[in-house]
Amino acid sequence: xxxxxxxxxxxxxxxxxxxxxxxxxxxxxxxxxxxxxxxxxxxxxxxxxxxxxxxxxxxxxxxxxxxxxxxxxxxxxxxxxxxxxxxxxxxxxxxxxxxxxxxxxxxxxxxxxxxxxxxxxxxxxxxxxxxxxxxxxxxxxxxxxxxxxxxxxxxxxxxxxxxxxxxxxxxxxxxxxxxxxxxxxxxxxxxxxxxxxxxxxxxxxxxxxxxxxxxxxxxxxxxxxxxxxxxxxxxxxxxxxxxxxx
Numbered sequence: 001x002x003x004x005x006x007x008x009x010x011x012x013x014x015x016x017x018x019x020x021x022x023x024x025x026x027x028x029x030x031x032x033x034x035x036x037x038x039x040x041x042x043x044x045x046x047x048x049x050x051x052x053x054x055x056x057x058x059x060x061x062x063x064x065x066x067x068x069x070x071x072x073x074x075x076x077x078x079x080x081x082x083x084x085x086x087x088x089x090x091x092x093x094x095x096x097x098x099x100x101x102x103x104x105x106x107x108x109x110x111x112x113x114x115x116x117x118x119x120x121x122x123x124x125x126x127x128x129x130x131x132x133x134x135x136x137x138x139x140x141x142x143x144x145x146x147x148x149x150x151x152x153x154x155x156x157x158x159x160x161x162x163x164x165x166x167x168x169x170x171x172x173x174x175x176x177x178x179x180x181x182x183x184x185x186x187x188x189x190x191x192x193x194x195x196x197x198x199x200x201x202x203x204x205x206x207x208x209x210x211x212x213x214x215x216x217x218x219x220x221x222x223x224x225x226x227x228x229x230x231x232x233x234x235x236x237x238x239x240x241x242x243x244x245x246x
Contacts, residue, residue, distance in 0.1 A: 068097075068099060068103070068107075069107060071097040071098065071099070072093060072094070072097045072099065072103075072104055072107060072108070072114070073117060073118055073121055074097070075093045075094075075096035075097040076088075076093050076097075076114050076115070076117075076118045077118050077122065077155075078096065079092060079093055079096065080115060080118060080159075081154075081155040081158050081159070082158065084162060084165065085115070085162055085165065085166040085168065085169055086165070086166070088111065089111070090104045090105065090110075090111055090114065093114065112168060115168050116168075119172050123175075126148065126152060127179075129144075129147075129148050129151070129152075130144060130145065130148050130183060131144075132144050132187050138188065138190070138191075138235065138238060139231075139235060141187045141188065142211065142231050142234050142235055142238070143231050145183075145211055145234075146216065146227055146230050146231045146234070147227070149213060149216040149220070149230075150220075150227055153213055153216055153217065153220070156173075156176065156213055157213065157217060159172065159173055160173055160213075180208065180211075180212070180213075181204065181208050184204060184207045184208050184211060185204060188207050188211075188238065190242075191203060191207060191238060191241055191242050192204060192207075203241055206241050207238060207241055210234055210237035210238055210241070211234055211238070215234065216230055219233055
């Protein structure tokens, strides 16, 4: 090689391996450097395109994984709300969700883990559903509660029937009782304003009973009253408590 001459005969401008050497490029330092620059530029562009598409692909994978998880949880809540806990199998849940049993195991570990995940999701959903607009009156609060029972009441009744058979279910049911009592104190607090401690506890007990799921069951399922009638009866019971508290 002559001094000062850049040999670039092995760099093909078209990017094809094994192309014939370019005699002009071999003799001209400027042409050789230009071809090197174009090659580097092509590499940079390729890397930029890959960097742009990689986050998109990751987002797509994440969304697909989330959708798979939700499908499994949907299938699981359907199984746990209609069958005995001991009769639910991961394979049945996987089949209903359209995935393999191994996928369910990888995501949730075991049936207990799957049940815990279902309980976590439903806990958040039910809390949101039972949320009452700030400043709402008693009628609106009870209507929100009855609407929740209309959607989820039968599922909760099934879990109550399973309480004595499964410690897992029993723990969730007990948590639900505590949550309902807290809801009564938070949303119906005006009924107990000014009452003494012992009276307040008894009034809360009575309000919990008046708005309990079993009250809804008696009126809605056993006596076949419609939702508005159920709301009206519960309000009448609460009005009676309000008179007692004065």
